[in-house]
Amino acid sequence: MSEPEYAMSRPPGCIEILNRNGQLVHRQLWDGSRIQIGRALDNELVVADPYVCPHHLLLSMEGGQPQIQDLDSLNGSYLGNSKNRLESSPLRDGMTLNFGHSQLRFHSGTGVLAPTLRDSARLGFLSGLSSPWVMISLAILALLVLYASELLQDPGKLGLLGIAEEMSYPMIGIILWAGFWALLNRVLAHRSHFLVHLAIAFAGVTSLFVISQLVLIVGFALDWDVAVWWLRWMGRIMIMAGVVFAHIRYFSQARIRRQALLAGCAAVLLFGTPAVGSFIEKTQFSSLPWLDPLLRPPAYQLREGVPVETFMQRAQSLRERADDEAKD
């Protein structure tokens, strides 16, 4: 939804005083009258900065133009990043002036207001993530998935302590991941939304496991061993892109297309390197073959097996590939 642009009515302009940390300490409307600025209490605007002179600056209208004048102060005044001491200068919209350890910022009445920031936490499909029930469900799902993954990896019987230990490592990883995004959220959009980022991470882990197992099962059933390698990496990259997109969406004000692009780049960076590494490893010379047949229980097999004679006829192409390589 677009909102109308609001121009500030003129005059007055507006002057703001910022402290040494860039925080706004004073804002006042200005109707064009003479304003003397300094540390002394007889000024129209008093600035509590020990590096500012008792009477430091004078703001006035000269010939219909806002004008700023340094009152021969000890430490001087400087426009923007200029190194030259200011004596007097016309003021334009958005100009900043450094004096003492403080800053004066001027807005004329002609400036355009920036659009209102969209608060993703309260809008759009991701807002549901802040619901405690959704979050708890996602956390339980992720825990189940981690447990299932642990069961697959380890054929032994896992005791409660064993399960807790094995699952603690991925959990720490998830928490650190969510913490990173919460920190970014805090820096860029004031609030951390840690639990929301945690919920996104849980959803990511769950879909990574479920989709990758689905791909493997379908790959086995249909005898697509070669395609599965590509599908797995593509799936990982796409899920990672989705997860990063959800995190970014929560604090970024950029356009959706730009957010998606950023998420895609991040996912390719995160999973592209291991994918390329895995591909290079497969193509490098090794005195051991890469035997990575997909194996699932017999009931999962959908395609019929071929007789060994047919299988060996197909292998003829392997011979040609090996011959070509040996000739190089």
Place this chain on the structure above:
Amino acid sequence: MKFRYWILPLILNCCFPRLVWAQAVAADTADLFADWRDRVLQIQVIEKQTQSKSGIGSGFLAGPAGFVFTNYHVIADLANHPGEYEAHYLSESGERGTLQLVNVDVVHDLALLRSDAQHPEPLAIAELAPRQGTRLYSMGFPYDIGLTIVEGTYNGLLERSLYERMHFTGSINPGMSGGPVLNQAGAVIGINVATAGNQVGFLVPAKFASRLLQDSGDEPIDSAGLHATISRQLQDNQADIAARLLANAMSTTQLKNYRVAGELADWMSCWGNSLQSPSEVMKQVYYQCQSQDDIFLSDALTTGVIRFQHDLISAEQLQPLRFYHQLEKRSYYPQLRLEGNKETVSRYHCQSGFLSHSELNFKSTFCVRAYRQLAGIYDAYFYLTSLVDDHEALQSTLILAGFSWENLVQLSEAFVNTIAWRAELP
């Protein structure tokens, strides 16, 4: 029982003196030594750039003047990298000279070299094998400590050997490879080639030296000619092995509910056992067979190998998905491996797929690689997992090294066709 021969080339960095028991040598041994000592030479393979010895063995003068026999494995570096190495001989009296490679027999591990210098009368080659128990004398330069004569006895031909080998009871040590084994008349009966330790030595029968001589010209062989010769020898040899294996139905053995390929020939050695994983969930029964006489081509490549392993894995209490996931993980760490590096072989090229054979279903991976300098010779790796039972599976691996494509295919097919499941078993 698994036992491998030790190949003998003495590499300098592993050369260290050993104490040996002084043996009472009969007077005739002393005469024999005195008579034939100048026919036995030390063979040194020299790395050209550093002029340092990369390997040492023994050799002897036989055949036409200037011809020297040794083992192929002694001069393998020279055969594989003629530009980087050269062969020298060093006689017991200290004379030194260069040797040119004339011919090789990689199957029987022999090499024929030639020297242009003047040498004493060559040794005679005795084609007929002696009677068991005949006293023989092995000569050579063990551990680079000077010419040695070792008395021993001839104990017949090895029964379980793919290539003819004589069993010599006497100490053959590293460095004596390629040295002659003489009878009391001073004729060459065999050539030192390997030892299993404890006075169990192996000789190449002298008739193969005669054959090599007949097949050889007078001139040194060039690199292309050498590769063609080796390629032809390996082709003939693998054709012979494959024909012997395929002539009759493959012998089988039973692993619980499965019938699988067993000891295919008397020159294969098989053994098996059962194991249980530490978590006591998975049980494994394995059966492994391998040919005993691999052909040494270089430090990086051994060929003429047949090896297979059957693993019967079961886990009654494991849910099928978990069980098959464990089977999948096992394939990441292949049990059997072949040597080979970038310079000698291509990468493995693999295909996977479902394979069915009567009542059985398999997931199988077949990989093949080609030899770089020996056209038409391949190594194959065949890996099968049966898909018939939720709690028990057979995982079989077959390795074939140094075969023609047609023989690889026929042997692999025969290997699969021997496998049967309980439904088909009597």
